[in-house]
Amino acid sequence: xxxxxxxxxxxxxxxxxxxxxxxxxxxxxxxxxxxxxxxxxxxxxxxxxxxxxxxxxxxxxxxxxxxxxxxxxxxxxxxxxxxxxxxxxxxxxxxxxxxxxxxxxxxxxxxxxxxxxxxxxxxxxxxxxxxxxxxxxxxxxxxxxxxxxxxxxxxxxxxxxxxxxxxxxxxxxxxxxxxxxxxxxxxxxxxxxxxxxxxxxxxxxxxxxxxxxxxxxxxxxxxxxxxxxxxxxxxxxxxxxxxxxxxxxxxxxxxxxxxxxxxxxxxxxxxxxxxxxxxxxxxxxxxxxxxxxxxxxxxxxxxx
Amino acid sequence: xxxxxxxxxxxxxxxxxxxxxxxxxxxxxxxxxxxxxxxxxxxxxxxxxxxxxxxxxxxxxxxxxxxxxxxxxxxxxxxxxxxxxxxxxxxxxxxxxxxxxxxxxxxxxxxxxxxxxxxxxxxxxxxxxxxxxxxxxxxxxxxxxxxxxxxxxxxxxxxxxxxxxxxxxxxxxxxxxxxxxxxxxxxxxxxxxxxxxxxxxxxxxxxxxxxxxxxxxxxxxxxxxxxxxxxxxxxxxxxxxxxxxxxxxxxxxxxxxxxxxxxxxxxxxxxxxxxxxxxxxxxxxxxxxxxxxxxxxxxxxxxx
Numbered sequence: 049x050x051x052x053x054x055x056x057x058x059x060x061x062x063x064x065x066x067x068x069x070x071x072x073x074x075x076x077x078x079x080x081x082x083x084x085x086x087x088x089x090x091x092x093x094x095x096x097x098x099x100x101x102x103x104x105x106x107x108x109x110x111x112x113x114x115x116x117x118x119x120x121x122x123x124x125x126x127x128x129x130x131x132x133x134x135x136x137x138x139x140x141x142x143x144x145x146x147x148x149x150x151x152x153x154x155x156x157x158x159x160x161x162x163x164x165x166x167x168x169x170x171x172x173x174x175x176x177x178x179x180x181x182x183x184x185x186x187x188x189x190x191x192x193x194x195x196x197x198x199x200x201x202x203x204x205x206x207x208x209x210x211x212x213x214x215x216x217x218x219x220x221x222x223x224x225x226x227x228x229x230x231x232x233x234x235x236x237x238x239x240x241x242x243x244x245x246x247x248x249x250x251x252x253x254x255x256x257x258x259x260x261x262x263x264x265x266x267x268x269x270x271x272x273x274x275x276x277x278x279x280x281x282x283x284x285x286x287x288x289x290x291x292x293x294x295x296x297x298x299x300x301x302x303x304x305x306x307x308x309x310x311x312x313x314x315x316x317x318x319x320x321x322x323x324x325x326x327x328x329x330x331x332x333x334x335x336x337x338x339x340x341x342x343x344x345x346x347x348x349x350x351x352x
Numbered sequence: 353x354x355x356x357x358x359x360x361x362x363x364x365x366x367x368x369x370x371x372x373x374x375x376x377x378x379x380x381x382x383x384x385x386x387x388x389x390x391x392x393x394x395x396x397x398x399x400x401x402x403x404x405x406x407x408x409x410x411x412x413x414x415x416x417x418x419x420x421x422x423x424x425x426x427x428x429x430x431x432x433x434x435x436x437x438x439x440x441x442x443x444x445x446x447x448x449x450x451x452x453x454x455x456x457x458x459x460x461x462x463x464x465x466x467x468x469x470x471x472x473x474x475x476x477x478x479x480x481x482x483x484x485x486x487x488x489x490x491x492x493x494x495x496x497x498x499x500x501x502x503x504x505x506x507x508x509x510x511x512x513x514x515x516x517x518x519x520x521x522x523x524x525x526x527x528x529x530x531x532x533x534x535x536x537x538x539x540x541x542x543x544x545x546x547x548x549x550x551x552x553x554x555x556x557x558x559x560x561x562x563x564x565x566x567x568x569x570x571x572x573x574x575x576x577x578x579x580x581x582x583x584x585x586x587x588x589x590x591x592x593x594x595x596x597x598x599x600x601x602x603x604x605x606x607x608x609x610x611x612x613x614x615x616x617x618x619x620x621x622x623x624x625x626x627x628x629x630x631x632x633x634x635x636x637x638x639x640x641x642x643x644x645x646x647x648x649x650x651x652x653x654x655x656x
Binding site: 142160334 | 386388433437438441443445449451452455456458570571577617620621622623625627629630632635636
């Protein structure tokens, strides 16, 4: 594959993954548990957006925004019903993680129950891809990169230029001290759930738009998203973006690599070109995840 | 299929899942190791034994033993990162590891038959019994295994080793400060858990005589989690009870499905929705499960 194509494909993948990893890293940082249902929230939004655009005939971008808002509220709702109670009675974060696993199973199958397991595609006109330096990119993919980039900028402004961002960072640093400064941490946590879920919906919908939409998709992207968040360093949103970028490049480069030079040992043997089976694409993120966990569990970027 | 045959099939499956649940329970309920990849032992056990039997024609007893040894070894491998990883990270890593194994089984067709799986796996002592009686013999074999494993595990967990495991679960640092080698204890729990899981996998493979990667989705792990959460963590009877209850639930909904016009896909999703809710409700409101772990109180006057 051409290098330019690899770069473009990786940028697309990174835009999608980083929006999902952002929410995951925030929840993990502030509530101290790995939310296994995170990508399924995103899928709920993706399905809602699909239905809005199909049944109500709304423009796709409007449906995605409404779906993101609703899923944000859903995230708050689940927190209110399940996690808040467990937080206040002071159970270990591990139990919260197991509960989130239960939410994941239930939610994924509710999606399957409502929308069936048939694959769906968004109503997007198929247009001829553009050619940039010999690489192909569709209009949709260009939009994905743009939306991904703009969402990052918005997130940065939110975190650093608003009182909400300041309060959220305060809670993340020291919850008790933040409470002493009259920061309503429960309110902040509600907002955090809203933003995490809504951002996830944008990322999840972009993945579904580029490929197809089906209920298992949420579970299938769970490990890559975890991988991006942990690789970048939990609790650091910029780390999540960096992690997503590295993972996306790794996924595309590993599969494009020709292992011929490695096996031939400098002309000793004469293997034909050998490439890694594309069936192993999901395994790339699993292996990177396992390697990161083994050798640098704190991730690349330290929490600020 | 007559009722009796079905009942035998059902009981054999309960037995195999009871073995898996007991093995998971040793790791989760006793040592507090959050293993989200338990299905990997089932997978390795099933593939090792069936491949050895079909490709090398080794006596089945050795196939079973080797399946246990290989799974146990993988339990050892999985226990290595426990020394440096927080439980959340380790849980994610186990989930990823199990998926890597399923992908290997799916993609390495030359060894595992890929998506077509391993077919016509020989059954132990098949020639001694007629077609009708063989399932009954297999039920006896599985029951024997469950009984042996139950008492062996009970012996282990009632020994000082079991008390040390519980100490790790409750307070790992305290356990370390008492001079216990917590790393070695976790390792032993994982190896024993892996061996029992491998045994269950081998029993499964030689009973159904056909296995494919379809049998080893991560959802199996979460069924096992539902079993130990419902039945009760930290005691072996709870694991068996949970296995029986979840299997009864599974089977009964399958029967109901014949009378309710929902379609098998919807019925399967509904079943998993309920499993998800069971996990959420039990962890939130009855974390000890149906059978409560017996807390032994040691009378200080007797300890001299």
